[in-house]
Amino acid sequence: MNDFFQNTVEIFKKELKSEFRTKYVLNSLLMFVLICVSVIRFAAGDEKIDNEILTGLFWVTIFFASVSSLARTFIKEQDKETSIALKLTSVVDSVYSGKLIFNLILSYVTGLISLILFVLIMNYEIKNFSGFMLFFFLGNTGLVIILTSIASIVSKANNKGTLYPVLAFPVLIPLLVSIIHATKLTAEGAETFSLYEEVIIILCYIIVVLTASLMLFKFIWED
Amino acid sequence: MNLKCSNLSKYYNSKLIFKNLSFEINSPRTIAITGSNGSGKSTLIKILANLIKPSSGSFEFSVSEKIILPENIYKFTGLIAPYLSLYDELTGYENLLLFYNLKTGINKPTAGKIEIINSYFEKLDLVKAKNELVKNYSSGMKQRLKFAFAVMNNPSVLLLDEPTSNLDSKGVSVFFEIINSLKDEKLIIIATNDENEKSICDSNINIEDYK
Numbered sequence: 193m194n195d196f197f198q199n200t201v202e203i204f205k206k207e208l209k210s211e212f213r214t215k216y217v218l219n220s221l222l223m224f225v226l227i228c229v230s231v232i233r234f235a236a237g238d239e240k241i242d243n244e245i246l247t248g249l250f251w252v253t254i255f256f257a258s259v260s261s262l263a264r265t266f267i268k269e270q271d272k273e274t275s276i277a278l279k280l281t282s283v284v285d286s287v288y289s290g291k292l293i294f295n296l297i298l299s300y301v302t303g304l305i306s307l308i309l310f311v312l313i314m315n316y317e318i319k320n321f322s323g324f325m326l327f328f329f330l331g332n333t334g335l336v337i338i339l340t341s342i343a344s345i346v347s348k349a350n351n352k353g354t355l356y357p358v359l360a361f362p363v364l365i366p367l368l369v370s371i372i373h374a375t376k377l378t379a380e381g382a383e384t385f386s387l388y389e390e391v392i393i394i395l396c397y398i399i400v401v402l403t404a405s406l407m408l409f410k411f412i413w414e415d
Numbered sequence: 416m417n418l419k420c421s422n423l424s425k426y427y428n429s430k431l432i433f434k435n436l437s438f439e440i441n442s443p444r445t446i447a448i449t450g451s452n453g454s455g456k457s458t459l460i461k462i463l464a465n466l467i468k469p470s471s472g473s474f475e476f477s478v479s480e481k482i483i484l485p486e487n488i489y490k491f492t493g494l495i496a497p498y499l500s501l502y503d504e505l506t507g508y509e510n511l512l513l514f515y516n517l518k519t520g521i522n523k524p525t526a527g528k529i530e531i532i533n534s535y536f537e538k539l540d541l542v543k544a545k546n547e548l549v550k551n552y553s554s555g556m557k558q559r560l561k562f563a564f565a566v567m568n569n570p571s572v573l574l575l576d577e578p579t580s581n582l583d584s585k586g587v588s589v590f591f592e593i594i595n596s597l598k599d600e601k602l603i604i605i606a607t608n609d610e611n612e613k614s615i616c617d618s619n620i621n622i623e624d625y626k
Contacts, residue, residue, distance in 0.1 A: 202516050213504045273500040281517040
């Protein structure tokens with residue numbers, strides 16, 4: 193167990209160092225968000241976009257930004273043949289957990305930047321901010337767990353670009369439906385305690401997908 | 416360390432690579448796996464490193480009759496192979512430190528790890544390139560770094576797939592110097608057709624005999 197935690201930290205630190213050197217994932221995430229927000233603003237012109245629609249657009253931006261970038265953590269290991277060095281030195285589960293933590297942090301940072309841009313440029317109004325942030329973090333966590341797991345599967349395939357969103361979307365539908373509904377209500381001012389059912393559903397979803405991902409990863413990684 | 420292979424066979428789709436390969440060896444011993452290009456030498460090395468599964472048959476590493484679980488084989492083996500790469504975006508030193516930390520884990524002493532890593536940079540004549548990004552290394556320098564990667568954790572088993580490819584004459588002589596110093600304590604398996612590499616081995620398994 194101690195080896196697992198130590199390996200997780202080492203792999204997370206390696207991902208962070210690689211990313212600071214190459215800036216590949218961060219740049220593509222930020223560019224995607226910036227372009228999305230700009231296009232929506234230009235399309236809307238001077239018209240005020242309804243808050244309900246903005247919530248949907250916010251999650252569309254996060255979903256596609258994540259899909260376009262988060263697979264890189266596993267695909268680059270496969271393409272550059274560094275996965276063998278990791279297989280020869282690491283506890284299997286720690287590879288997944290180290291990369292998951294890295295993707296989570298990247299996703300939170302990108303999500304927060306998107307949120308700031310939506311508030312400043314689109315006049316997105318959030319009446320229950322703490323409730324909104326709770327669902328923001330839960331939603332991002334579920335999204336990243338699924339996308340990281342699917343990235344590990346897709347990295348073994350030939351047609352990676354097409355396969356990634358096709359595999360991810362059906363699995364993410366329950367999460368996206370719940371999270372869009374909950375963030376829409378909190379943005380409109382609904383009290384957090386009135387949405388406890390959504391919190392439970394999303395938490396259960398996260399626990400189930402995380403457990404399944406950890407159980408499956410060994411077979412995907414060692415194949 | 417004991418390695419026992421029983422009726423190992425490998426097929427890719429329906430193509431036979433080798434079949435019914437059986438042998439048993441104890442350390443210290445150095446054996447060569449020989450055979451023409453595409454005969455399955457690298458496939459056998461990958462199986463023994465637990466990177467791929469055999470189609471049938473089994474193999475086991477054991478220490479004092481205690482069998483090492485497949486998921487723990489990596490702790491006892493070091494591998495050099497053309498299909499293994501280190502991280503281009505990290506320096507040579509960062510690569511070795513990362514893999515040393517990963518492999519050593521928390522239960523083993525890590526004291527002196529910096530000295531161990533530095534000693535390999537010196538032995539392999541990479542001191543000047545220690546803090547350079549690996550993407551700026553030549554193929555020979557990368558091969559030397561892979562050699563340090565394989566041996567720095569002092570594994571009981573060394574799996575070497577074409578270990579002197581890309582090395583210049585100085586690199587080759589350093590390689591033989593280190594291997595000769597390790598021969599008396601380790602189980603070394605070399606996949607090769609190079610006469611110099613074969614000459615340091617105690618015995619030979621020709622994989623062509625298992626078609």
